Amino acid sequence: MMERRDFIKALGASLVVFQTPLLAMSLESNQPTSEQPAKLVWVVLRGAMDSLGTVVPAFDANLLKQRPKLASGIKEQLLPLDNGYGFHPALANLHQWYKDKQLLPVIAVSSGYKERSHFDGQDYLESGLANIDHDSGWLARAISQRNVNAIALARSTPISLRNTPQANTWYPSRLKDADSDVYQSLSSMYADDKLLLDRLNQGLALQGLTQQKSNKSTGKFVDLSKACAKLMIDPKSNVDCAMLELGGWDTHSNQNNRLARQLEELDNGLHALKQGLGTQWQNTVIIVATEFGRTVKENGTLGTDHGTASAMFIAGGKVKGGQIAGQWPGLADEQLFEKRDLMPTSNTFSWIAKTLNEHWKLTPQQLAHVFPSVPIASASVIHT
Secondary structure, three states, X not given: OOOHHHHHHHHHHHHHHHHOHHHHOOOOOOOOOOOOOOEEEEEEEEOOOXXXXXXXXXXXXXXXXXXXXXXXXXXXXXXXXXXXXXXXXXXXXXXXXXXXXXEEEEEEEEOOOOOOOHHHHHHHHHHOOOOOOOOOOHHHHHHHHHXXXXXXXXXXXXXXXXXXXXEXXXXXXXXXXXXXXXXXXXXXXXXXXXHHHHHHHHHHHHHHHHOOOOOOOOOOHHHHHHHHHHHHHOOOOOEEEEEEEEEOOXXXXXXXXXXXXXHHHHHHHHHHHHHHHHHHHHHEEEEEEEXXXXXXXXXXXXXXXXXXXXXXXXXXXXEOOOOOEOOOOOOOHHHOEOOOEOOOOEEHHHHHHHHHHHHOOOOHHHHHHHOOOOOOOOOOOEOO
């Protein structure tokens, strides 16, 4: 049976862990410190973002033929990009990043997933393997090769960061904050146990970094983005990589209104992340992707159904932005994948691999452990 003293210790530790899930992460970095470490933020858009309503190919005459109601509803409001593309009007901040040459939209991308299941598609995107491994994520393999710590701002560890001791989770607690007397009592209780005392002190330090006591977060994307920035810029956290996620992209009906709300939330959250990073923005790359795209044709409820190719974003202070990357496949019926979807012309993982190669300096040999089934993209994405 568990001794009473051990039980009390475990109970006390669990209270702090529940308030501060990042507690178990060591604050001692395994990598030599530098003044400006290369930071990476991975953002998953869950639900299949419609790229044709986001990075809009206004130049393609078949867009209005395939989407007479959806496309006409936003075509005159687009924020201009190059080569006849336009951003959805809700992406005002990302449009400014594009004009500042710090955002690279990549069109017609796909992870290589062949079906149309949200759950499997997201698992495939996060695993990064030809056959989904729910216990091994591509980002976990990447941070192991880079030897840095990562955090997911999520209620549980996403597949992207599974199978590494260098990753953990944090999410704002809705519990009432414990009084300082409780923490003082726990400190006294753990005085003779270095491991538990270290864990307690680390948890309290990270609680302070996210300002949970004075600024309760609602769990909205903009709040999580702000917390993410705080964790990434404070040297006490030793976090060089983070993961965010935003659901709600499954726009089967009333797409124009729903997509506008989603894009505004994404735009505001990423803007808050950049603002919070401050000067660290110059050393940070943000990768945004979704599990698959949506059908080219609009459906009878003014929405779109599960498709194949979509778009992704690569952003940051050193990103070679201000241009559209990827090859446009066309929207004529004979140009569509399976006569219904935007045809993929490049692989999501190839672009991520190129980013890891140029930003984190991972070698082709290291990248083979991260993405064993895809080649590295040839086009450069980062100013090196």
